[in-house]
Structures are given as C-alpha cells and as structure tokens.
Amino acid sequence: MVEKSATKMGEKDSKHFLTIADTIFAPIYPIIAEQIIKNTGVSSGTALEIGCGPGHLGTSLAAISELTVYALDVSPDMIQTCTERITEKGLSKRVIPTVGDVCEIPFDNETFDLVFSRGSWFFWEDLSKGLKEIYRVLKPGGVSYVGGGFGNASLKKDIVEKMKERDPEFENSIKERFISRSPEVISSALQKAGVNKYSIVDDDSSFWLMMERT
Template identity: 45%
Template sequence: MKYTPGGFDRDGSKSMNRIARTVFAPVYPVIAEQIVERCGISRGRCLDLGSGPGSLGIALARTSDLSVTLLDSSPDMLEIAEENIRDAGLSGRVELLPGDVHAIPLPAGSIDLAVSRGSIFFWEDIARAFSEVYRILAPGGKTYIGGGFGTAELRDAVLVAMTKENPDWKDFRDKNLGPENQKRVVGILAELGLPHRVISDDSGFWVMMEKER
C-alpha cells in the first residue's frame, strides 16, 4: 500500500478496504461499542478522522443514533467509503467530507464526538492535528483517537492473519502502539495543554479529550 500526504492511492485504498472487510471486520463493532460506552455519547454529530473505507464510522452509525461524517484526504478512499455506506444502507446517516486532519474544513464547536482508529500514525504534525480536533469539538464534546483491536483475543487473531499478509506487519504494529510512541503522543498533548486522559489496555491506545462546557 502506498501512502502519500494526499492519502492512499487507488491500489492502496482497495487493499485497505479488502483487509477492513475481512481480517479487521470483527474489530470495528467492538471498538464502536467501547466508544459509546466510554464516551457516553450516542447522539449528535460524529467525525471519523482519516476514516479510510469508513469501517469505524459505519459501525458507530449502526450501534448509536449518531450522525457520522467520514473525513479523508484520499479521493479513492472516499469513493470506496461511499460504496460501503450504500451497501450498509446508511446513506442517510453517514456522509463524506474530503479534507485533512491538519486543517479540518468544519467550523469551531461543531462536533460532539471525534474518533479515529489508526490514522494518527500517519499524521505529519500531531500537535497541529490535535489542536484542530479540539477546535471543532462542541462544548462537552469528546475524542476517542488512537489504535487498537478492542480485545486481546481480537488483537491476537488479527496478528496471525496479518502476519500471513505481510511478515513485517507486527513490527509496524509494535512501533505504532509501543510505549515509546505512546509516550511521544502523550508528551505532545501535555505541551499543548489540552485536557485529556489516555487509555492503554487490551483495547488499545486511545486519547480521550473533552472540551469544557
């Protein structure tokens, strides 16, 4: 898969969609339920950052009353996401938004819940991106941003399947979710002075920010 600042190319988008619909398919509903439970937000407007083929956003729409917007910088990925939304029967609940997390094309205070699984590892400027995410949060709005698999069992199953796809995948996962990268992200958030807490457990590594009411 080839990734550039403009997002994944056509072949990369197709490959990611295939993996999301097979190997990772059991992961998204579990994470979606954890998001709703941990954030306590089940209605309002949700933004899925770096949404890729839309798997997490679609799972959230299915498990809640949220209106979901999928933000991605790749036209090819958004085209695939549109097909997935239609296949899920959610065309009225999930919409597309071309854009970059470093300059989110939404007004301040417009989003109740901002989520992302995996895109943070491709952000060029984490500080700028988190500042943008905080800007668009409504009062009382929250984030659930990071990476993970929901449970230890799902994590182990994905590892087996993905190692067959790509022998180097475990190294990529360990680099992204390892303690050094987690420490780096937490340090950036501390420097920004943004209110947050971190979850680091079998569900993954997740940053939860909340905007004051």
C-alpha cells in the same frame, strides 16, 4: 490495520487495504464502535471520524447510535468507497462523507459532540496540529476517541497471526507505530496544542486518547 489519512495511497495500496479491511479486520469495527459509546458516553448528536477510509467504523457507530457521523478522509478514492458502503448499508442520511485533512478540518469551531479515529494518527503530518484541530471542532463537553486498537486481546491475537502470514514483520510494525504514539509523545503533543484535560485508555489490545473540550 491503519487508515492512511494524511498520505494518499497508490491504487495497489488501496486495493490491498480494502481487501484486508473487508476480511481480516472486519470483526473489530462493531466492537470498537460499542467501546466508543461506552467509554465516551456519547450516543447522540454529531460526530466526526478522522481518516474514515472505506467507512467501516463510521457506519458501525451510526448503526448502533443516534449519531450523525461526518466521515473525513484526505483521499477522494477512499471517500468514494466510503460513499458506496454508506449507500449499501442504507445510512446515507446518517453518515456524510467529506474530503479533508485533520490538520485543516473543514468545519467550524465547536461543531461536534464526538471526534473519533482508529489508526489515522500514525500518518498525520503534524500530530500536535491534528490534535489541536480536533479540540477546536469539539463542542464544550465534547470528547475525542482517537488512537488504535483491535477490539480485544483475542481478536488482536487472531489478526496478528493472520497478518503475519502475509507480512512476517507485521507485529514489529505495530510495535513501532505504537512507540511513535507513546504516552510521552502524546503528552508532549497535547502540551504544544494547549490541551490540558484528557485521559488515556491503554490495555493489551488498544491505546486511545480521550480529550474533553472545556
């Protein structure tokens, strides 16, 4: 599942997304949160989530770390839902919802130790500009963790099977999205953005871009 961060959802799409995120995709968020900390080495300071949607990943990360997470989404409706989730989990002082677009991140240069996002970059209007903005708001030594994934191969298999019952083309749509964010596409966008120091985590269940601010 992906978070539509650069395009607004209709009411029907939003309800469908929330239902799936709360059920089929629910197990992946704590796992991805653990992977973010393990792979970036960042567990304290200030973080920004791009395309937070209903707040599953941001709250999962805040719950297992000492990070203060700013949850950014272009959709006011998603921010409202995210705010409700934050309150339910007792994380109002740790996760701060904010309306905004990745192509014009409403924060100063060098603000965050970590910028993360699952799935939103498939919907950005300008990939290179979004990456450049993320790089801009990272502190020196800060790291991004942006991409998409299902936590592990077992969860991916389970989710794909369940989603194909709803949408027979789901597996093909995943492949198309990942082709649109292939290593070649990402490399070209990073070059345009002027980002040179980065690495890619690529396995059977996920693909993540880690940019390090120098």
